[in-house]
Amino acid sequence: MRPLLGVVLLLMFSPAQADWEWDFLTRGHWYTGLQVGYTETKIDAGTAHPVTLHALGGYQFNPYLGIETRIGLGLNDDTVVDDVEAGIDSYYGLYLTGTWPLTDWVKLYGLLGATNLDLEANDQPSQRSDSATDLSYGVGFSLYATEQLSLNLEVISWVEKGRFDVSALNFGVRYDF
Structure with a gap:
C-alpha cells in the first residue's frame, strides 16, 4: 500500500502534472435537438419504412467528444405486404459522440452506443410487439x-x-447552449 501511495503522490506533484488540464468537464456545453427519421425496418414478412421523431440532448465535453441521449417514437406504420403493417412504437438510447470539425461551420460526427427499440407488427386480425436492445452506430x-x-x-x-x-x-436541428 505504501509504494502505491508513494507513486500516486509522486505523480500528483510532478512537473508533468502542470500540463494536465483537469477543467475538461467545465469547458464543455449542453445541447438539445429534434430529428425526423425515415427508417428501414426489416422483419420476417419484408421491409417497412415508418417515419420517426425523436428528441435528443447531450453534453459536449470538448470540440471532439460528447455524450448524448435520445428518446423517440414512431409517427406512422407502413405496409410490408398485403395486410401486414409494421411500425416503431418507441425507442431510447445513449451514445458516445465523436466530432471532427472540418471548418467552423461544418462538422462530421460519429455515434456509438446502445438503443432499446419497441416494434409493432399488425397482421390482421392479430398484433405482435417485439423489443430489442443492441449496439448502435452511425x-x-x-x-x-x-x-x-x-x-x-x-x-x-x-x-x-x-x-x-x-x-x-x-x-434535424440542434441548439448548443
Whole structure:
C-alpha cells in the first residue's frame, strides 16, 4: 500500500502534472435537438419504412467528444405486404459522440452506443410487439447556421437482431447552449 501511495503522490506533484488540464468537464456545453427519421425496418414478412421523431440532448465535453441521449417514437406504420403493417412504437438510447470539425461551420460526427427499440407488427386480425436492445452506430454531418444553431443529416443503425433490423436516415436541428 505504501509504494502505491508513494507513486500516486509522486505523480500528483510532478512537473508533468502542470500540463494536465483537469477543467475538461467545465469547458464543455449542453445541447438539445429534434430529428425526423425515415427508417428501414426489416422483419420476417419484408421491409417497412415508418417515419420517426425523436428528441435528443447531450453534453459536449470538448470540440471532439460528447455524450448524448435520445428518446423517440414512431409517427406512422407502413405496409410490408398485403395486410401486414409494421411500425416503431418507441425507442431510447445513449451514445458516445465523436466530432471532427472540418471548418467552423461544418462538422462530421460519429455515434456509438446502445438503443432499446419497441416494434409493432399488425397482421390482421392479430398484433405482435417485439423489443430489442443492441449496439448502435452511425455517422453524420452538421452545418452550423450560427454558432449555436445547426442542421444535421445522419445515417444510424439502431438494432441489428435476427428478429428485425432497424436503421434510419435522420434530419434535424440542434441548439448548443
